[in-house]
Amino acid sequence: MGNVSILLAGELQRLRRYNILTGGFVVSLLWVAALHFLQTEYVESLFTLLLFVDIATMPAILVAVGLFYERDEGSLRAMLVTPIKHGEYIATKIVATVFSSLITLVILYGYAHFVRGIDANVLWLMIAVILGSGFHTLLGLLLTYGTRDFTGMLMRFMVYALVAMVPTLLEHVGVITHVIWRILLYLSPARAVAMLFQAAVTEVALGDVIYSIVFLVVGGGILYRVALVGFASFAQKQGGV
């Protein structure tokens, strides 16, 4: 845990200096701007939708940007010859992006609640942000391994967005209604995140909420193991393999 706190302090310092955190902050302000021009009746549904889009995309992108910086500057190699464990490195990435996502939550919910008078279950919002952001950070790491540059990672992420995020959004706005599609969507981590956000503002079947939490926790655990194994191979590549 000691190394994680040191790594985290360094990670947050770099997120700030490399303007990665600022990028996330600006995106949050754009979301606020988008909400600002909507009538209050639409804000309630759109605010969780924007949070969902942010949490399902930004962590993956932020972690990829950070990793590419570290790889290209060689500082990753310098870290690989210190006593830190690979698991500690990955855990730090998760905590840092979750922190960034929580800032987004504060900004968006702060605006929605205090300016537009929207009420939501903050506990559910936080659970959705923490689980969703953690899961998508790990996904971002996995998509980054083996890609040469950020564009390559984005291309991979676009595939994920098309397969997992777009159908979730289509279901949310009522375009996808067929039972088969809705069952298939239970395999989508994006839908699990969307379900938890929905639970913060409306009544959602308890089974769906529990399923979403278990899906993200278990899926996140599996992704962590895969990310850990993948990182060992990624680290070897820094050695020239």
Add this chain to the structure above:
Amino acid sequence: MFQVENLRFRYPKNTTDTLEELEFTIKRGEIFGLLGPSGVGKSTTQKILTRLLTGYEGTVLYDGKDLLSYGREYYNEVGVGFEVPVHFSKLTAEENLNFFKRLYRSTVSIDDLLRRVGLYEDRKKQVSTFSKGMKVRLNFIRAFLNSPRFLFLDEPTNGLDPVNARILKDMILEFRDEGGTVFLTTHLMSDVDELCDRVAFMIRGKIAEIDNPKSLKVKHGQRRVSVEFESEQGVEKQSFSLDNLGENPEFLEVIRNRNIITMHSEETTLEDIFIKITGVEVHG
């Protein structure tokens, strides 16, 4: 301290081995130089010893134990200076060092290290504004942050002016004199001559020759002395065998009766030995 036996390594995309039955030992308290032309496997060897590369065949022992049996605590004992400076470019020099120092739970004084290499005044500047030489010096002192027992240094003085190169070389010698061990790879034969207690020449993934620089020079040089002196024809140069030199009438005649301009033993240079063993010119 390190014992390497039958070390063999092949990069996954290659069809031939980069290292073939490599064998050498590094003794405690010595500066061991690994030399050879580019692409011969020096960096690969260093990456294996620093555990950046695994998947090799053969035996690598550190302090008598299999290198791979060590956990991450291994990095508390070794300091690594990479050939290319690796830093967080948007952090200051001080922030870079502080970050790594905390990872080692080290008590080393960063200010002392910065002062030693002449970077103290620039410690608050972003590394991206540093010159190449400044980055090299910062890279170098990062390897000292954990008070290591063993230092891996890859071209440590590359790109430095003579004054700063001297400072770094003095620090390496001090480290050795205080009991530290150094694994050095470089193309600069003057560095090797000044620093290394033993050197190994690599060709095609194997050690071709290993010895101390003095012995190598004697072995590969000629036991002769060349004398430049003034004569009726102008400046003349003659070479004499060192064997029974004091009884060589020609030599005695020259040093008694002529005005000597220069006199040198014909021991060879490490650069000549490098070329002779590896068949490659030194570019450095």
